[in-house]
Amino acid sequence: MIETVYQISFGMMVLALLLASIRLLKGPSLPDRVVALELMASITVGMVVLYGAAYNQPKIIDVAIVLALTSFLAAVGFSSYLEKRGIRNDD
Template sequence: MEIVIWLSFAILSLSLLLSFVRLLRGPSLPDRVVALELMASLTVGFIGVHAIASQRFAFLDVAMVLALTAFLAAVGFARFLEKRGIHADD
């Protein structure tokens, strides 16, 4: 089981690094926001794997709060882009 946990951490770390590269390179603002959302989801994954590895399942509450916060941020950004697009057409 320990090998699976370390492999999960390694894959999540590689994914986080690649999404950080996407965050820096862009090219557009929505691409960067999607990269941030992916990073938030990967962080939830990190917390979940850590909760399993440490047998402290209270961390799952933290992961749930982070996931809900990231979702609300995505909804807020989508609404911002929608309003910005309407003003750009006028």
């Protein structure tokens, strides 16, 4: 029973990743693309944690923590870069 839940969860995360990648490619503005990229990073972290839980690999969760911290720092760096450059929106 729990294996079915894991498979459904993986499928839903893959679908969410696909939809986020579509938004990343089609996003009408730069903030939309940044949010889609952050969403993809969060979904990837969730998939890594789900994999660790599904296959009883608790050490994999450390990888998810590092990935989450790295994506957060990338978002902060990117927003700082845009602020210093003076870009407020994408026309």
